[in-house]
Amino acid sequence: MGRRYVSIWFYHLLSDWQVIRRPELAEVPFVFVLPDHGRMLVTAVSPLAAERGVSLGMRGADARAICPGLEVLDDKIGRAEKLLRALGEWCIRYSPIVAVDAFGKDGLLVDASGCTHLWGGERGYLKEIISRLKSKGYSVRCAIADTPGAAWAVSRFGKVSPLVPEGGIVEVISPLPPSALRLEEHTLAKLKKLGFCQIKSFLGMPRSVLRRRFGEGFLLRIAQALGTEDEVLVPLQLPVAFRERLPCLEPIRTRVGIELAIKELLSALCKRLEAEGKGLRKGTLSGYRLDGKLVQVTIGTSTASHSVSHLLALFALKIDQIRPGLGIELFELEASQVDAMEVPQEALWSSKPGLNNKSVLQLIDRVAGKVGPGAVHRYIPASRYWPERSIGHARSVTEVRLDDWRVDKPRPTELLERPVAVEVMALVPDHPPRFFVYQGKQHQVIRADGPERIEREWWMDEGEHRDYYRIEDDKGQRFWMYRSGHYNDRKGWQWFLHGFFA
Secondary structure: OOOOEEEEEEOOHHHHHHHHHOHHHHHOOEEEEEEEOOEEEEEEEOHHHHHOOOOOOOEHHHHHHHOOOOEEEEOOOOHHHHHHHHHHHHHHHOOOOEEEOOOOOOEEEEEOOOOHHHHOOHHHHHHHHHHHHHHOOOOEEEEEEOOHHHHHHHHHHOOOOOEOOOOOHHHHHOOOOHHHHOOOHHHHHHHHHOOOOOHHHOOOOOHHHHHHHHOHHHHHHHHHHHOOOOOOOOOOOOOOOOEEEEEEEEEEOOHHHHHHHHHHHHHHHHHHHHHOOEEEEEEEEEEEEOOOOEEEEEEEEEEEEOOHHHHHHHHHOOHHHOOOOOOEEEEEEEEEEEEEOOOOOOOOOOOOOHHHOHHHHHHHHHHHHHHOHHHOOOEEEOOOOOHHHOEEEOOOOOOOOOOOOOOOOOOOOEEEEEEEEOEEEEOOOOOOEEEEEEOOEEEEEEEEEEEEEEOOOOOOOOOOOEEEEEEEEOOOOEEEEEEEOOOOOOOOOEEEEEEEOO
16 A cells, blocks of 8 residues: 545634634634735635635725624734644644645645554544544545645545545546646646646646746646655654554543553554664653643653563553543554664573663663652763763663773762862972861861872863872861962962862
8 A cells, every 4th residue: 555645724724713712703704914015914714704705815904895894803924834833733643744734834734654544444534633623613624645736636626535546646636727736826827828727638738848838846746746756745743763553442531541552552662672673762652632632751761671561660650640631532652762672691601790680770760760760870981081070971771881980099989070169278389288178167187198190181171280189187087189280479279179088
């Protein structure tokens, strides 16, 4: 089966939106207007106003003259586009690829390939979309075809079934007017002048003749409608490679029902991940509610996993955060971050110490799910000179680094995030402090080791080197301090406290 596309046409987009907000306007003719070169032009017309002769592009004053009692509302630039994007994001429940119609700017284009079977076929798919949008108050027409161009044409100009059979584009669009091909106004004027009132009037003519008379853009629109030229849709949201969807026959409201839905989605997703040698690192469950709202929960793992039982346990911790409201009609699970998985060693003599133990990793994931992922960290060494820069955060618990922790020199058990300037009395030129003041308290130094010089990373920034000392005060407390730079007449040096020893 080839690709199938749906066109959704909101033929009273702004007026429907206004009636939803102000139901009393359903019985009143009204229009939206915008200023244009000192004139107020009509940008949207309600059905009652259209019946009385008001049309798009008309002056507001002329519209009032034609239709007594007309209510004129101020429009805003970009309002229709913003509303259409919001409707498009709502329609993502029917397909991961939904795009705004760039030509008419009053519709959506949906890539329905592989989605229609979830609603019992194409007829049920279109019926679901139309009925749901109409229940929200929008007047729509839909069509499904092999190409976006053909679906667009049938949704706006079709007189028969909105389901264009596969391979039947030519028969369906041939009797339609040329405007069904999304042509520019000047091209339509030429076609009308030549007497071409239907697409079939010129569809069989030589391409060279059509190109010379109407240009390359004219041929492109014909090719896009017939499918001989690809038309790329720009989705509102980029589709995720690993995503599963589960529509519900009846809205789900209970914890048990949500858990069963998650298990079903995980079974399908983990099967795909395992087949490609990958595992989930971050997953998001989305629930589309009957009232149109979206509820989401997200889990993360310390290492890649495609274990259904383990991932289900992590989602179980989040189910209480899901508010189903009147019920959830569609679940969607996506693995927004995946990593390659290594095949585990299965020999009898293989050991599983520490972080290589699968049960330890799963325990870390459960702890992170309860207290939050920000509460669990793993630090790894980094090849840097400055001590505060020599520590990095691991992307995963099992990440392996070639660098080792430095153990040839003593290092404090607690390192301050930033060195703190302290007042010091010391002998010169290279003696440790005799006493120093930290947080308003004076510490008398009785023992000191050093200095250990650590040079500045000159390829990154400028400044002085550091001379570190291990210092013990008269209370038995031990500190890690350094002097930045040499003693000199300019007094460019400064003492800092950087850490504490146990």
